[in-house]
Amino acid sequence: MVGIDFFEWIFGLVITGISFSWQRKRSIFGRGKDELLQLQSLLLSAKDGNSEHDSWKWQWDGNGVFKCCVMAELIDEKLLHNSFCDYETLRNKLVPKKLEIFVWRTVPKRIPTRFELDKKSIDLDSVRCPMCDEDLETVEHDIIFCKFDSEVWARVFNWWKLGNIIDFSIDEVFKDTRPYSSSIHKSVVWQAVKWVSSYFIWKNRNNKVFGKHSSTSVMLFNEIQCKSYEWFTARSKKYKFDWHTWLIDPASCCVSTSTRVGVG
Incomplete structure (x- = not known):
């Protein structure tokens, strides 16, 4: 997403479905044009092997699913363990x-x-x-x-x-x-x-x-x-x-x- 936003800012890339077109305010010549064509070719040939929809992932658990119990353990470990009292929960x-x-x-x-x-x-x-x-x-x-x-x-x-x-x-x-x-x-x-x-x-x-x-x-x-x-x-x-x-x-x-x- 960050990369696409960058290219859109630089080149005026507009994505529609799985295809995209280029809207440029000025013509590109020489080496810049060749690099842009190579980039466009790479983007068109790129295939996402994951058929699932984009979703949020919880980084603190191996399966990426948010769980209250895991969050509770993190709070206990990071915030509630202190020199005043050592609490398990x-x-x-x-x-x-x-x-x-x-x-x-x-x-x-x-x-x-x-x-x-x-x-x-x-x-x-x-x-x-x-x-x-x-x-x-x-x-x-x-x-x-x-x-x-x-x-x-x-x-x-x-x-x-x-x-x-x-x-x-x-x-x-x-x-x-x-x-x-x-x-x-x-x-x-x-x-x-x-x-x-x-x-x-x-x-x-x-x-x-x-x-x-x-x-x-x-x-x-x-x-x-x-x-x-x-x-x-x-x-x-x-x-x-x-x-x-x-x-x-x-x-x-x-x-x-x-x-x-x-x-x-």
């Missing part, structure tokens, strides 16, 4: 895309906490946490260590019957699946619950910063229960989520429907 099909994007931004500390904004020389009244006003508003503090956040996480952990929060970190929020590492079904749902919790903690923080109504820890915890149930139920055909069971014993919902059929 940062996706969970139980949550909306906006939560995945939130995770992708939070891991490399790209959510606009006051500490991160201050590093970019943005003038702020304060760099302290707007929720507790007791420490710098870093990503870790904003999602985990704030007194308000600790109350929310304690309720989430008790809901899942996991007891007290021990050595909880950003890495564990977004990747670690303990204590359900041996159960892929429970680990997927538990990871998604932690993502939902961190998302609503951040959303509640924004509500307070921008003058909207902020929730109490109890209200926020109830919202986490309701929205996680709503999102998971809408996106999962593998798990059977019963509302009453979800509130009382969420881990028991984390058994695939195929497994239940097999057992029954």
Whole structure:
């Protein structure tokens, strides 16, 4: 295509179907005419052995076909592997895309906490946490260590019957699946619950910063229960989520429907 555009610009080549004619603004003599005739002869004799129509090819896969899974692997490898956390994958099909994007931004500390904004020389009244006003508003503090956040996480952990929060970190929020590492079904749902919790903690923080109504820890915890149930139920055909069971014993919902059929 580039070559043809070049020749069209130089010689006025017009292509119609498989034939082409020459529209020149001036006559060509001598050596130039001979070379042009040779070029025209070569173009006329050229045969394309491929009978298929032109199409786009995906260069990152051997067969040239675009696949979402290949794109996901490239994103993980090129963008999400960093010194902060070494992740194999940062996706969970139980949550909306906006939560995945939130995770992708939070891991490399790209959510606009006051500490991160201050590093970019943005003038702020304060760099302290707007929720507790007791420490710098870093990503870790904003999602985990704030007194308000600790109350929310304690309720989430008790809901899942996991007891007290021990050595909880950003890495564990977004990747670690303990204590359900041996159960892929429970680990997927538990990871998604932690993502939902961190998302609503951040959303509640924004509500307070921008003058909207902020929730109490109890209200926020109830919202986490309701929205996680709503999102998971809408996106999962593998798990059977019963509302009453979800509130009382969420881990028991984390058994695939195929497994239940097999057992029954």
